Amino acid sequence: EAGVAQSPRYKIIEKRQSVAFWCNPISGHATLYWYQQILGQGPKLLIQFQNNGVVDDSQLPKDRFSAERLKGVDSTLKIQPAKLEDSAVYLCASSLVGGLDGYTFGSGTRLTVV
Amino acid sequence: DQQVKQNSPSLSVQEGRISILNCDYTNSMFDYFLWYKKYPAEGPTFLISISSIKDKNEDGRFTVFLNKSAKHLSLHIVPSQPGDSAVYFCAASDRRAGNMLTFGGGTRLMVKP
Numbered sequence: 001e002a003g004v005a006q007s008p009r010y011k012i013i014e015k016r017q018s019v020a021f022w023c024n025p026i027s028g029h030a031t032l033y034w035y036q037q038i039l040g041q042g043p044k045l046l047i048q049f050q051n052n053g054v055v056d057d058s059q060l061p062k063d064r065f066s067a068e069r070l071k072g073v074d075s076t077l078k079i080q081p082a083k084l085e086d087s088a089v090y091l092c093a094s095s096l097v098g099g100l101d102g103y104t105f106g107s108g109t110r111l112t113v114v
Numbered sequence: 115d116q117q118v119k120q121n122s123p124s125l126s127v128q129e130g131r132i133s134i135l136n137c138d139y140t141n142s143m144f145d146y147f148l149w150y151k152k153y154p155a156e157g158p159t160f161l162i163s164i165s166s167i168k169d170k171n172e173d174g175r176f177t178v179f180l181n182k183s184a185k186h187l188s189l190h191i192v193p194s195q196p197g198d199s200a201v202y203f204c205a206a207s208d209r210r211a212g213n214m215l216t217f218g219g220g221t222r223l224m225v226k227p
Contacts (some may be wrong), residue, residue: 004157031213042118042203042217043158091157100146100213105157106197 002026004106007094012112018080021109025072025094029104031055034067034077035091037108043091049075082113117141118206120218127225133191135221136203140185144206148215149178149189153202161202162189194225 007022013019025032031050035043046065048055051072061065064083069075079086089110095103119138121126121203131189143159150158156157164171164187177190191198201222205215 009155033214040123040219042120042205042219043215044217045214048212048214056214093157095213100148100163100207100209100215102213103148103160103213105150105159107155107157110155 006106010110016081023075028057029094031095033093037089054064084113087113118163118216118218122221124222127194129227130193133194135189137187143208146207148205152159196225199225
């Protein structure tokens with residue numbers, strides 16, 4: 001079974017620039033999550049999708065962050081404009097509907113804003 | 115307001131001995147708890163979980179204990195191996211509110227040969 005795929009692995013941008021991350025979940029996983037992990041902290045949920053609908057985006061800074069999952073499969077997370085404090089690893093995870101079984105993370109995208 | 119806390123940022127243990135990683139939570143609505151292991155440049159990988167209706171769950175060398183009255187859980191690794199060296203995250207979920215996970219800050223375990 002292929003895992004959760006994320007790209008790019010690393011990205012360095014200047015503040016005020018924009019950036020996008022891509023995630024392809026495990027086949028058949030209807031639920032997709034984006035987490036932000038700042039160095040030295042645990043991952044923090046940004047947004048949760050079920051199929052192509054948003055379940056929870058209460059912790060997404062909507063003035064600069066956006067995410068979409070148009071066909072209920074892969075997803076993109078965008079930051080525009082980026083700030084220095086957005087430097088973090090962005091993790092995508094997916095799971096089957098209705099449970100925590102098989103909750104699987106991708107390897108993440110490490111973003112550095114300079 | 116951190117709902118899940120891992121108060122020890124690091125732990126060093128000799129190979130073959132027991133490793134005990136601790137986690138405290140404040141939200142009494144959490145009903146499912148998980149431990150994840152993370153190597154550098156990789157995403158967290160699931161290790162073991164426990165439902166709030168249990169007080170212990172065991173899987174090979176890994177055992178998780180839950181003390182609901184103290185809002186405390188711990189992960190025991192026996193015997194510890196050098197390959198266990200990683201960052202361990204405790205996570206909790208209120209499954210009635212969805213499947214979002216709330217993570218602790220992690221504990222870096224170093225197992226010395």
